[in-house]
Amino acid sequence: MDRKIGLFDAMRTMRAMRRLKPDPVPDELIREIIEAGTWAPSGGDTQHWRFIVVKDPEIKKQLQIRYKRAYEDLKERFHAAPPPPGKSELQKQRMLAARDHLTEHFHEAPVLIVCCLVADSGSGVAAGASIYPAVQNMLLAARALGLGATLTTRHLLYEPEVDEILRLPDEAHTFAIIPVGYPLGNFGPLSRAPVEQVTFLDRWGEKYL
Numbered sequence: 376m377d378r379k380i381g382l383f384d385a386m387r388t389m390r391a392m393r394r395l396k397p398d399p400v401p402d403e404l405i406r407e408i409i410e411a412g413t414w415a416p417s418g419g420d421t422q423h424w425r426f427i428v429v430k431d432p433e434i435k436k437q438l439q440i441r442y443k444r445a446y447e448d449l450k451e452r453f454h455a456a457p458p459p460p461g462k463s464e465l466q467k468q469r470m471l472a473a474r475d476h477l478t479e480h481f482h483e484a485p486v487l488i489v490c491c492l493v494a495d496s497g498s499g500v501a502a503g504a505s506i507y508p509a510v511q512n513m514l515l516a517a518r519a520l521g522l523g524a525t526l527t528t529r530h531l532l533y534e535p536e537v538d539e540i541l542r543l544p545d546e547a548h549t550f551a552i553i554p555v556g557y558p559l560g561n562f563g564p565l566s567r568a569p570v571e572q573v574t575f576l577d578r579w580g581e582k583y584l
């Protein structure tokens with residue numbers, strides 16, 4: 376456990392950890408992760424987030440079936456796309472292999488945290504703005520606790536079915552599912568496009584640094 380890791384080191388090494396051990400994760404740690412989520416800002420401090428900790432093997436399997444179906448719908452596009460900014464073809468291939476692994480083993484993660492928001496939290500771009508800061512806090516908390524986690528949204532392609540599986544009331548929506556478990560691989564430095572490439576001064580297109 377790396378509870379004392381500095382914030383910048385945690386951010387710099389917080390990879391999407393898609394290969395997880397099936398070993399159980401204590402509820403105290405899941406609670407800590409969710410508490411970190413609740414420290415996030417939300418529009419108007421409404422705190423309309425709700426979290427479902429899914430441990431039931433049958434419910435996890437039902438979610439995996441939808442996640443996998445959604446992945447198969449998108450897989451060709453992922454493979455055809457160029458490597459993400461800052462990543463090599465080899466890194467892209469590794470990421471695709473890790474995505475395949477997560478897709479096959481989604482339900483074997485000891486815990487799936489489903490991040491939900493109840494309605495009237497804005498629409499369009501603003502819709503997720505009151506839940507994704509909480510999700511990022513939770514990913515960082517998992518990192519600090521030595522737990523692997525990944526922000527996933529693929530289930531949204533089959534949202535009505537997922538809502539039914541989880542018995543969501545009409546006013547609630549899911550925004551992310553975070554599989555959490557002890558990682559099989561290691562945390563490590565991320566590869567991203569440099570700041571200079573993504574930052575402008577005063578107006579779009581003007582060089583900053």
Ligand SMILES: Cc1cc2nc3c(=O)[nH]c(=O)nc-3n(C[C@H](O)[C@H](O)[C@H](O)COP(=O)(O)O)c2cc1C
Pocket residue numbers: 389390391392393470474477525526527528529530565566
């Ligand atoms: C909005 C959003 C949706 C994502 N959905 C998924 C997903 O469904 N499945 C998945 O494996 N990763 C998903 N990711 C994780 C990204 O693929 C990941 O952040 C990216 O590959 C960078 O990984 P790295 O931080 O390990 O370099 C999602 C990330 C974001 C921000």
